[in-house]
Amino acid sequence: MQLTSTYRSPWMTQELDDVRTLARTFFAKESVPHQERWAEQHQVDRSYWNAAGAAGLLCIGLPEEYGGGGGTFAYEAVVMEEQSVAGDDAFGYSVHSTIVAPYIANYGTEEQKRRWLPRLASGEYVGAIAMTEPGAGSDLQALRTSARLEGEHYVVNGSKTFITNGSHADLVIVVVRTGGDGGGGLSLLVVETAGLEGFERGRVLAKVGMPGQDTRELFFADMRVPQENLLGGKEGEAFAQLMEQLPQERLIIAVAAAKGMEVAVEQTVAYAKERQAFGRDLMKFQNTRFVLAECATEARAVRTLVDHCIQQHLDGRLDAATASMAKWYSTQKQCEVIDRCVQVFGGYGYTLEYPIARAYAAARVQKIYGGTNEIMKELIARTL
Numbered sequence: 001m002q003l004t005s006t007y008r009s010p011w012m013t014q015e016l017d018d019v020r021t022l023a024r025t026f027f028a029k030e031s032v033p034h035q036e037r038w039a040e041q042h043q044v045d046r047s048y049w050n051a052a053g054a055a056g057l058l059c060i061g062l063p064e065e066y067g068g069g070g071g072t073f074a075y076e077a078v079v080m081e082e083q084s085v086a087g088d089d090a091f092g093y094s095v096h097s098t099i100v101a102p103y104i105a106n107y108g109t110e111e112q113k114r115r116w117l118p119r120l121a122s123g124e125y126v127g128a129i130a131m132t133e134p135g136a137g138s139d140l141q142a143l144r145t146s147a148r149l150e151g152e153h154y155v156v157n158g159s160k161t162f163i164t165n166g167s168h169a170d171l172v173i174v175v176v177r178t179g180g181d182g183g184g185g186l187s188l189l190v191v192e193t194a195g196l197e198g199f200e201r202g203r204v205l206a207k208v209g210m211p212g213q214d215t216r217e218l219f220f221a222d223m224r225v226p227q228e229n230l231l232g233g234k235e236g237e238a239f240a241q242l243m244e245q246l247p248q249e250r251l252i253i254a255v256a257a258a259k260g261m262e263v264a265v266e267q268t269v270a271y272a273k274e275r276q277a278f279g280r281d282l283m284k285f286q287n288t289r290f291v292l293a294e295c296a297t298e299a300r301a302v303r304t305l306v307d308h309c310i311q312q313h314l315d316g317r318l319d320a321a322t323a324s325m326a327k328w329y330s331t332q333k334q335c336e337v338i339d340r341c342v343q344v345f346g347g348y349g350y351t352l353e354y355p356i357a358r359a360y361a362a363a364r365v366q367k368i369y370g371g372t373n374e375i376m377k378e379l380i381a382r383t384l
Contacts, residue, residue, distance in 0.1 A: 053123025
């Protein structure tokens with residue numbers, strides 16, 4: 001069964017079909033054979049980033065003049081979907097291409113764009129964003145990492161945690177407090193990590209799922225960052241910048257959730273048609289058929305909501321509340337549907353030998369990062 005065989009997203013085009021083919025071919029060759037090893041080493045190979053850049057998949061939504069693919073968010077969404085199809089939960093593509101690069105493209109000075117974006121697009125640089133702290137997650141106002149201006153450098157002190165791409169990151173956008181003793185407004189500092197004194201990568205975090213994804217703690221001890229690395233050149237702009245960019249971050253999470261649901265249902269239908277119980281295929285039992293009918297319907301409902309939001313975003317009309325709706329609803333349903341799929345697999349569904357078990361473990365964090373689903377509901381409620 002292919003849930004997408006009778007449904008085509010209204011924003012898809014022939015050019016996006018070509019991007020999908022390119023991405024699917026790339027992930028099948030460069031990702032699928034290595035995923036078990038990546039899970040053991042808790043990171044993808046550094047060369048994988050260069051290969052993705054050479055294939056034209058990194059920053060595919062950025063203008064060509066900055067090394068990007070000249071596409072739109074739809075291009076990024078297609079690549080993200082194909083990463084889900086490949087079962088690759090290790091590659092921090094969405095952080096690099098749909099979060100880090102757009103911050104620089106939207107808020108950077110012309111010099112900053114030309115300095116950093118081509119390196120991100122080629123894979124020469126791996127990007128990360130350091131927002132969350134040990135004592136501050138969804139509450140951005142509680143962030144305490146400070147940046148004090150001394151001469152032509154900011155002196156940065158503090159720590160960040162849950163940083164995707166933390167091991168490989170060559171460029172990290174760090175959310176800091178600037179002004180006086182660091183007790184002022186929020187600003188974004190772009191940190192180039194190579195040989196940087198005062199920059200330290202902490203432990204790799206052992207997670208319930210996504211074992212191959214590079215997730216670390218970062219520490220800053222009198223780390224000196226050139227003043228020219230202040231994104232956009234103005235202090236105190238970060239809160240507004242973060243609020244403007246979070247809808248896209250939440251939408252890309254919803255994109256992954258929608259495709260993850262579809263893949264899970266397709267895998268479960270195929271299994272139910274092959275697995276025998278009490279002398280007949282699982283799919284011949286009414287309970288199995290009803291469960292999968294419900295799962296397929298919920299996957300389609302999520303798909304149409306996400307497609308609506310993608311089109312809104314492409315038209316420049318996606319608001320924060322609608323993006324929050326897509327994020328919480330799609331990730332909630334993703335967890336519920338995959339849980340039901342695991343049940344169809346029985347004991348095999350709880351073994352990592354089967355992709356459904358890995359999908360089950362990976363899905364849980366979707367309700368947490370990008371702003372918890374409780375925060376999403378609060379943001380929606382404020383608009384009612």
